[in-house]
Amino acid sequence: MSTLITNIAELMTQDLEHRVLKDAAVVIEGERISWIGAAADAPAADDAVDAGGRAMLPGWVDSHTHLLFAGDRTAEFEARMAGESYSAGGIAVTMNATRATSDFDLTRLALGRVAEAVSQGTTYIETKTGYGLDIEHEARSARIASTIADQVTYLGAHLVPAGQDPDAYTDLASGPMLAAVRPYVQWADVFCEDGAFDAEQSRRVLLACRDAGLGLRVHGNQLGEGPGVQLAVELEAASVDHVNYLADKDVDALTGTWAGWDATTGTGRRGTVATCLPACDLSTRQPLAPARELLDAGVQVALASNCNPGTSYTSSMAFCVTTAVLQMRLSVHEAVRAATYGGALALHKDKGNDVDGERAVGSIAVGHRADLHLLNAPSATHLAYRPGMPLTYAVWRAGARAR
Numbered sequence: 001m002s003t004l005i006t007n008i009a010e011l012m013t014q015d016l017e018h019r020v021l022k023d024a025a026v027v028i029e030g031e032r033i034s035w036i037g038a039a040a041d042a043p044a045a046d047d048a049v050d051a052g053g054r055a056m057l058p059g060w061v062d063s064h065t066h067l068l069f070a071g072d073r074t075a076e077f078e079a080r081m082a083g084e085s086y087s088a089g090g091i092a093v094t095m096n097a098t099r100a101t102s103d104f105d106l107t108r109l110a111l112g113r114v115a116e117a118v119s120q121g122t123t124y125i126e127t128k129t130g131y132g133l134d135i136e137h138e139a140r141s142a143r144i145a146s147t148i149a150d151q152v153t154y155l156g157a158h159l160v161p162a163g164q165d166p167d168a169y170t171d172l173a174s175g176p177m178l179a180a181v182r183p184y185v186q187w188a189d190v191f192c193e194d195g196a197f198d199a200e201q202s203r204r205v206l207l208a209c210r211d212a213g214l215g216l217r218v219h220g221n222q223l224g225e226g227p228g229v230q231l232a233v234e235l236e237a238a239s240v241d242h243v244n245y246l247a248d249k250d251v252d253a254l255t256g257t258w259a260g261w262d263a264t265t266g267t268g269r270r271g272t273v274a275t276c277l278p279a280c281d282l283s284t285r286q287p288l289a290p291a292r293e294l295l296d297a298g299v300q301v302a303l304a305s306n307c308n309p310g311t312s313y314t315s316s317m318a319f320c321v322t323t324a325v326l327q328m329r330l331s332v333h334e335a336v337r338a339a340t341y342g343g344a345l346a347l348h349k350d351k352g353n354d355v356d357g358e359r360a361v362g363s364i365a366v367g368h369r370a371d372l373h374l375l376n377a378p379s380a381t382h383l384a385y386r387p388g389m390p391l392t393y394a395v396w397r398a399g400a401r402a403r
């Protein structure tokens with residue numbers, strides 16, 4: 001079954017050549033893209049969709065979320081808006097609510113959040129554990145997460161639960177808890193920050209996870225100039241996320257990780273992606289991550305929602321893109337790229353165009369997964385020009401119409 005989508009006013013491919021095609025068309029065959037080009041040259045297909053002169057982008061790749069939770073933290077948010085500062089301690093409130101929720105309800109809540117994200121154009125989504133924080137509940141979160149998200153990250157090292165010895169908990173998270181989640185996860189993450197895990201504890205957990213075959217990422221430099229970025233670089237993590245407070249040496253270290261990468265061919269040694277989380281920055285009243293400086297320094301940047309009840313209760317990638325343009329000084333093309341191709345790079349899903357094998361996400365090219373986002377606007381510029389407007393018109397996820 002093939003579908004021709006034609007009369008696309010602007011096709012922002014986010015491919016390796018950064019092509020933006022005018023008056024374009026795309027053909028989907030099954031789950032993959034089989035043709036792109038000028039609408040006038042489009043081949044026939046079983047079915048045709050008229051895009052009505054709208055703009056098309058790759059579906060958003062949300063590479064950082066925490067969707068396995070129950071309850072909310074409205075009171076904490078209100079206190080923060082009244083001047084309190086964010087601290088890691090709030091995680092325990094969500095841990096208690098999550099532990100008290102049945103498998104059925106936790107699954108239903110998480111599925112609802114994925115559906116909300118997809119309806120806004122997200123077509124590939126990572127999510128994390130981290131609100132279970134004992135063996136039983138971390139394993140349960142990982143198991144449920146593996147049924148609702150495209151990739152799952154183990155975040156047992158999110159907070160040391162009250163009354164537990166930090167080093168004993170670090171051992172637990174590096175040993176039996178890791179073993180319990182291992183069948184369900186591809187990545188491991190640690191919250192390396194004052195009030196959570198220090199550099200030595202974070203390293204211990206990450207090394208154990210690496211030995212267990214997991215890829216690594218780090219929540220780092222969110223609340224101050226901590227050791228997170230340096231640790232991520234040392235351990236060749238796929239991403240370091242938040243990056244609000246960066247010293248020159250942190251930017252230099254991240255730049256260095258991309259020295260062996262050829263961005264024009266998408267080949268070579270991948271470095272550590274800096275994942276910026278603008279909705280979180282605003283909700284916690286932290287300085288916005290320096291995405292402009294990072295891009296100018298040659299670092300690959302991703303934008304993600306960080307959807308969670310404590311610091312960023314939104315899955316709107318469009319909001320992140322709008323903020324990145326209006327407040328972080330990215331161009332629309334750069335911001336959309338960070339929210340699509342950048343996320344794919346952070347999740348190691350930027351490559352693959354085989355008929356039967358791996359299929360890249362986050363860019364529109366022949367062989368890539370047919371993850372497409374049609375805007376109710378003639379160009380992607382409207383994402384920043386019309387902030388807050390509901391611009392998602394249609395979504396295809398792995399070739400299937402999802403909205």
Ligand SMILES: N=CN[C@@H](CCC(=O)O)C(=O)O
Pocket residue numbers: 066088090091094191219222280306308309310311312
């Ligand atoms: N920073 C650590 N973890 C989450 C927040 C968790 C929470 O407060 O519930 C984040 O990415 O912002």
Ligand SMILES: [Zn+2]
Pocket residue numbers: 064065066219306308
């Ligand atoms: Zn997070």
